[in-house]
Amino acid sequence: MYNLSQKLADIIHHDHQLLPILNRFGIRLGFGDQSVGEACKTHSINAEFFIEILNTYHDPDYFPRDRFLDFPLPLIVDYLKKTHQYYYAFYIPEIEKQLNELIASAPGENILSLLTRFYLKFKQELHEHLHYEDQFTFPYVLNLQKLYELGGPITNPELLPAKSIIEFEETHSDVDSKLLDLKNIIIKYLQADYNDNKCNILLTTLYNFEDDLRDHSRIEDKIMVPKVLQIEKLLFPS
Amino acid sequence: MNIRILIIHQSAIIAEGLQRLLQNSSLQLHDHLRMFADPADITIHNGSNYIFITTPALFQNLYNLHLINFAEANYRFIECISETAIERDNSCFEAIYLNDTQNQVIEKVRNTINSFNPEKNNAISSLTERETEVLKLVSLGNASKEIADKLNISTHTVITHRKNITEKLGIKSISGLTVYAILNKIIDTDELSIDDLI
Numbered sequence: 043m044y045n046l047s048q049k050l051a052d053i054i055h056h057d058h059q060l061l062p063i064l065n066r067f068g069i070r071l072g073f074g075d076q077s078v079g080e081a082c083k084t085h086s087i088n089a090e091f092f093i094e095i096l097n098t099y100h101d102p103d104y105f106p107r108d109r110f111l112d113f114p115l116p117l118i119v120d121y122l123k124k125t126h127q128y129y130y131a132f133y134i135p136e137i138e139k140q141l142n143e144l145i146a147s148a149p150g151e152n153i154l155s156l157l158t159r160f161y162l163k164f165k166q167e168l169h170e171h172l173h174y175e176d177q178f179t180f181p182y183v184l185n186l187q188k189l190y191e192l193g194g195p196i197t198n199p200e201l202l203p204a205k206s207i208i209e210f211e212e213t214h215s216d217v218d219s220k221l222l223d224l225k226n227i228i229i230k231y232l233q234a235d236y237n238d239n240k241c242n243i244l245l246t247t248l249y250n251f252e253d254d255l256r257d258h259s260r261i262e263d264k265i266m267v268p269k270v271l272q273i274e275k276l277l278f279p280s
Numbered sequence: 281m282n283i284r285i286l287i288i289h290q291s292a293i294i295a296e297g298l299q300r301l302l303q304n305s306s307l308q309l310h311d312h313l314r315m316f317a318d319p320a321d322i323t324i325h326n327g328s329n330y331i332f333i334t335t336p337a338l339f340q341n342l343y344n345l346h347l348i349n350f351a352e353a354n355y356r357f358i359e360c361i362s363e364t365a366i367e368r369d370n371s372c373f374e375a376i377y378l379n380d381t382q383n384q385v386i387e388k389v390r391n392t393i394n395s396f397n398p399e400k401n402n403a404i405s406s407l408t409e410r411e412t413e414v415l416k417l418v419s420l421g422n423a424s425k426e427i428a429d430k431l432n433i434s435t436h437t438v439i440t441h442r443k444n445i446t447e448k449l450g451i452k453s454i455s456g457l458t459v460y461a462i463l464n465k466i467i468d469t470d471e472l473s474i475d476d477l478i
């Protein structure tokens with residue numbers, strides 16, 4: 043497990059997959075010999091939260107639920123939103139680009155266009171999911187937090203929400219399984235005359251995206267939703 | 281094979297020792313093997329297979345913490361070196377003792393790994409004729425109920441076939457299965473527009 047006194051550079055040398063996490067918190071390269079704690083101070087980042095995010099991202103089996111539940115909702119939502127922005131700006135267009143390059147590397151292989159169709163379907167579903175969370179789920183969560191800070195329970199019926207967080211956050215499994223399917227189709231079943239290196243690059247990106255998405259969904263399902271449920275119970279007993 | 285092996289023990293010497301010993305074995309565990317001191321720091325992923333190497337008390341603790349996920353996970357428990365008198369817990373699959381040799385420990389873990397679907401590990405996972413039929417109908421957009429009617433079997437049987445297909449192929453989504461069916465010429469795309477299928 044990484045800790046606050048370790049040098050940020052050493053951590054990146056040890057696991058470079060953590061680079062996008064740094065960006066999400068606004069840390070850019072060129073941090074010299076700064077420790078994690080020092081870097082967090084420079085960038086006004088909640089260091090405890092940052093190190094837990096690093097550790098859980100680094101080790102998919104590590105997830106200190108109780109410690110996460112102690113962090114305030116706005117902090118968690120902010121991180122989730124930044125992650126969405128990263129998907130929009132990087133992973134989603136990048137995979138499409140790499141897929142197109144793969145297809146361009148094998149002009150005669152019509153079969154590869156099946157992958158594009160499949161990917162576009164996945165992309166559409168993912169877009170819908172992310173968009174819904176950005177437009178409805180996250181604002182609802184932040185609004186609820188504000189109400190909570192005013193003190194509860196709420197008696198004014200006009201303030202009662204139309205639905206609970208449970209209805210906002212439906213299952214993540216559809217999106218996750220499509221990504222896994224795409225990987226398996228390429229690895230196990232695709233026999234076409236394409237450029238190997240281009241295919242490897244695409245697969246690496248798919249693996250990384252899958253890990254990132256899994257970590258993201260886990261924070262939504264296991265931290266955000268239970269925290270909101272708790273507040274809902276306090277604010278709207280009945 | 282998708283198996284995660286988690287060593288959970290308060291004793292750093294035992295946990296580190298076990299990890300070292302298994303890591304340097306022919307089991308080729310790589311990063312399937314992890315070590316923890318506190319069950320509360322663990323996450324259980326749906327659909328993964330787990331081997332927990334731990335004490336009965338910690339196992340109970342882990343189980344209570346992750347009740348919901350345990351319902352969907354496939355797991356085995358290997359008892360390992362309790363702080364109290366060594367007593368084989370009857371819910372454990374194997375038991376590792378302090379004076380076991382490296383080979384004994386490795387064999388116990390190997391047995392446990394092999395206990396996950398032994399017959400499926402060896403068999404070539406090709407689809408049966410019936411499964412291919414079901415796959416074809418799924419790819420063409422039929423729901424389980426419709427497939428049951430067409431093949432004159434129960435919906436329950438169709439669902440079982442679908443589960444087996446997904447397990448064998450490693451493909452879960454309907455559009456993924458359709459891609460597979462087209463790639464393997466199970467459905468004929470000359471007569472159908474791919475646009476309608478995926």
Ligand SMILES: [Fe+2]
Nearest residue numbers: 122172175262
């Ligand atoms: Fe999200």
Ligand SMILES: [Fe+2]
Nearest residue numbers: 175214259262
């Ligand atoms: Fe989500």
